[in-house]
Amino acid sequence: MTHLALKNVSKHFGNFTAVRDFNLDVNKGEFVSFLGPSGCGKTTTLRMIAGFEIPSSGEITINGADITNKSPNQRNVGMVFQSYALFPNMTVAQNIGFGLQVRKEKEADVKDRVAEMLSIISLESKADSYPYQLSGGQMQRVALARALAIRPEVLLLDEPLSALDAKIRVSLRGEIRSIQQKLGITAIYVTHDQEEALSLSDRIVVMNIGEMEQIGTPFEIYNFPTTVFTANFVGTLNTTSGEVLDPLKGLVTVDGVQFESASDIKSKRKGDKVRVAIRPERFNFVSQEKKANILDCTIESINFLGSIVRIQVKIGNTKFFVDTFNNPFLDLPNIGAKDQVTCSKEAVLVLDE
Amino acid sequence: MNFITRLRKFPFWSWLWFIIGALYFILPLLATFEFSLSWDPANPLKAYQRAFEDNRFWNSFMYSNVLALATIVVSIILIVPTAYWIRLRLPQARRIVEFITLMPFVVPAIILVFGLIRIYSTPFSIPFTDVVFMQPLTNFKMGTNILIVGGYVVLAMPYMYRSVDTGMRTVDIRTLTEASQSLGANWFVIITRVILPNIRAALLSGALLTFAIVVGEVTLASFLGVNAFGPYLFLLGQHRAYEPAALSFVSFLLTWLAMGLIQLVTGGQGQAAGTH
Ligand SMILES: Nc1ncnc2c1ncn2[C@@H]1O[C@H](COP(=O)(O)OP(=O)(O)OP(=O)(O)O)[C@@H](O)[C@H]1O
Ligand SMILES: [Mg+2]
Numbered sequence: 362m363t364h365l366a367l368k369n370v371s372k373h374f375g376n377f378t379a380v381r382d383f384n385l386d387v388n389k390g391e392f393v394s395f396l397g398p399s400g401c402g403k404t405t406t407l408r409m410i411a412g413f414e415i416p417s418s419g420e421i422t423i424n425g426a427d428i429t430n431k432s433p434n435q436r437n438v439g440m441v442f443q444s445y446a447l448f449p450n451m452t453v454a455q456n457i458g459f460g461l462q463v464r465k466e467k468e469a470d471v472k473d474r475v476a477e478m479l480s481i482i483s484l485e486s487k488a489d490s491y492p493y494q495l496s497g498g499q500m501q502r503v504a505l506a507r508a509l510a511i512r513p514e515v516l517l518l519d520e521p522l523s524a525l526d527a528k529i530r531v532s533l534r535g536e537i538r539s540i541q542q543k544l545g546i547t548a549i550y551v552t553h554d555q556e557e558a559l560s561l562s563d564r565i566v567v568m569n570i571g572e573m574e575q576i577g578t579p580f581e582i583y584n585f586p587t588t589v590f591t592a593n594f595v596g597t598l599n600t601t602s603g604e605v606l607d608p609l610k611g612l613v614t615v616d617g618v619q620f621e622s623a624s625d626i627k628s629k630r631k632g633d634k635v636r637v638a639i640r641p642e643r644f645n646f647v648s649q650e651k652k653a654n655i656l657d658c659t660i661e662s663i664n665f666l667g668s669i670v671r672i673q674v675k676i677g678n679t680k681f682f683v684d685t686f687n688n689p690f691l692d693l694p695n696i697g698a699k700d701q702v703t704c705s706k707e708a709v710l711v712l713d714e
Numbered sequence: 715m716n717f718i719t720r721l722r723k724f725p726f727w728s729w730l731w732f733i734i735g736a737l738y739f740i741l742p743l744l745a746t747f748e749f750s751l752s753w754d755p756a757n758p759l760k761a762y763q764r765a766f767e768d769n770r771f772w773n774s775f776m777y778s779n780v781l782a783l784a785t786i787v788v789s790i791i792l793i794v795p796t797a798y799w800i801r802l803r804l805p806q807a808r809r810i811v812e813f814i815t816l817m818p819f820v821v822p823a824i825i826l827v828f829g830l831i832r833i834y835s836t837p838f839s840i841p842f843t844d845v846v847f848m849q850p851l852t853n854f855k856m857g858t859n860i861l862i863v864g865g866y867v868v869l870a871m872p873y874m875y876r877s878v879d880t881g882m883r884t885v886d887i888r889t890l891t892e893a894s895q896s897l898g899a900n901w902f903v904i905i906t907r908v909i910l911p912n913i914r915a916a917l918l919s920g921a922l923l924t925f926a927i928v929v930g931e932v933t934l935a936s937f938l939g940v941n942a943f944g945p946y947l948f949l950l951g952q953h954r955a956y957e958p959a960a961l962s963f964v965s966f967l968l969t970w971l972a973m974g975l976i977q978l979v980t981g982g983q984g985q986a987a988g989t990h
Contacts, residue, residue: 435898464898
């Protein structure tokens with residue numbers, strides 16, 4: 362059931378188009394991430410949902426009711442900011458209760474709700490602390506509780522974790538996700554961190570220069586990118602230009618080397634220019650098992666990246682990355698050695714140029 | 715954090731400059747104080763006794779304090795929303811407004827007061843008719859009070875605006891505003907419960923400066939013919955030696971006392987927010 366919907370939403374700042382013809386249906390309780398590079402319009406889209414920007418055209422609805430021009434304080438939409446934005450003059454409990462007090466709820470109800478929220482974020486002991494007495498992670502949890510206390514229709518989060526250090530980021534994002542699921546709240550999460558988007562979301566909207574590039578589950582976005590942009594933005598990827606050799610058999614060539622692909626290229630003709638994309642982890646060295654594509658290569662360089670080892674190989678005249686899991690018994694090839702790598706048809710993505 | 719550990723965190727140079735500044739400020743005060751005690755060696759407080767015996771002192775001093783309070787209240791009502799709106803929505807207007815607030819430094823008070831008198835000493839009539847709907851402000855007491863508070867608001871504007879604006883810079887008022895809005899707050903709630911408490915320290919310093927200006931002001935008060943403390947002190951200074959020194963010192967103490975009271979009243983949790 363559609364809960365939040367954006368229909369043909371655009372936003373212009375003067376001559377500049379920040380968001381172009383954006384369409385999105387979000388289901389009740391769904392967690393959707395906006396993922397994209399800096400300046401692609403993620404925040405602007407979020408701010409239109411919150412009511413801080415009014416769309417230049419298009420419509421935004423919650424439960425079917427048009428909220429496009431409603432002021433932010435009439436929308437019942439919770440917002441979590443990158444900079445926490447806690448009220449410095451109020452205690453943790455007062456911060457969390459603020460939205461309810463503004464709604465003139467009964468003192469006792471406010472108190473109960475604040476206690477409930479404090480236990481959800483496990484900060485009961487900090488109820489009477491002031492924001493400056495908290496760590497960044499604690500402040501953001503309070504900000505989350507404050508936004509959720511008003512029982513918002515939709516929870517909006519704009520890069521809530523980017524001011525925190527790596528460890529806390531990972532633990533807090535897990536916490537955000539579990540709270541969101543427990544409360545069954547619809548959430549929109551803006552990030553430019555693909556790992557965050559992939560690990561948290563029910564669906565990801567990949568954005569590029571104000572437009573939706575692709576929408577899908579993390580699984581779909583990662584494994585079946587439909588555009589070069591998505592393919593490049595999410596995960597590490599070898600991309601190179603190629604040419605269609607046989608559309609029916611799915612054959613393409615990259616600088617004379619032939620690859621067999623499972624991508625549907627029947628609509629293309631022989632000689633058409635395409636992008637060929639292969640994830641580094643989809644390659645194996647032939648010693649392990651043989652797949653549809655078996656390719657001669659030369660070892661160019663070897664990089665340790667912790668849990669994986671990234672080996673650069675040259676196939677024909679084109680360089681590719683090949684990832685293998687690190688383990689102490691790994692039989693690493695020598696630089697300059699000739700070898701063979703293999704990958705399945707499905708690993709070879711053929712995208713429009 | 716207790717006082718001692720807080721002290722330790724202070725670097726040497728901050729202290730040095732603080733002490734130099736404080737001396738610059740305190741030494742003249744001490745000199746005045748010493749002089750005021752030297753009238754009659756047998757009775758060091760003679761100057762004070764004489765000064766306090768005079769009813770005109772109390773009247774003018776109280777009157778000036780009321781004027782100062784009124785000026786502060788009007789300034790805050792006028793300047794806080796203006797500075798807020800400029801920071802939030804009209805950053806382009808910033809330069810113009812800053813220029814306007816600097817006018818009192820460029821235009822001397824004497825010109826301001828003659829302008830005021832010239833404009834407000836004629837009755838307000840409906841243009842092109844003889845129908846008068848208000849007597850000249852200078853003709854009745856309340857009117858003069860309104861006029862002088864208006865003038866003081868202008869004189870205090872550079873200090874008030876700057877304090878408030880600086881206070882707003884130190885808290886991210888834009889994001890705080892948006893956070894409050896998304897929680898359902900309207901403008902009144904945002905300004906009174908979020909913005910004002912968070913610029914309390916700045917307001918206090920603006921109020922302190924305004925207070926000092928108004929209580930000591932002579933030009934506007936004497937030309938508008940009100941019995942304010944400034945003209946009284948001035949008059950006294952022309953005829954007496956020791957009492958003006960005593961009064962200057964006392965008025966200083968009283969002003970500080972008043973500010974201390976404000977600090978106490980508005981303090982409490984403000985202390986915590988202030989250290990943020
Ligand atoms: N008020 C505004 N006036 C003019 N241009 C704006 C305004 N707000 C945003 N923009 C422009 O719109 C574009 C999109 O901005 P937005 O903040 O939505 O990007 P973003 O995807 O959130 O980027 P980031 O990851 O850096 O936060 C940017 O090019 C920005 O300069
Ligand atoms: Mg952004």
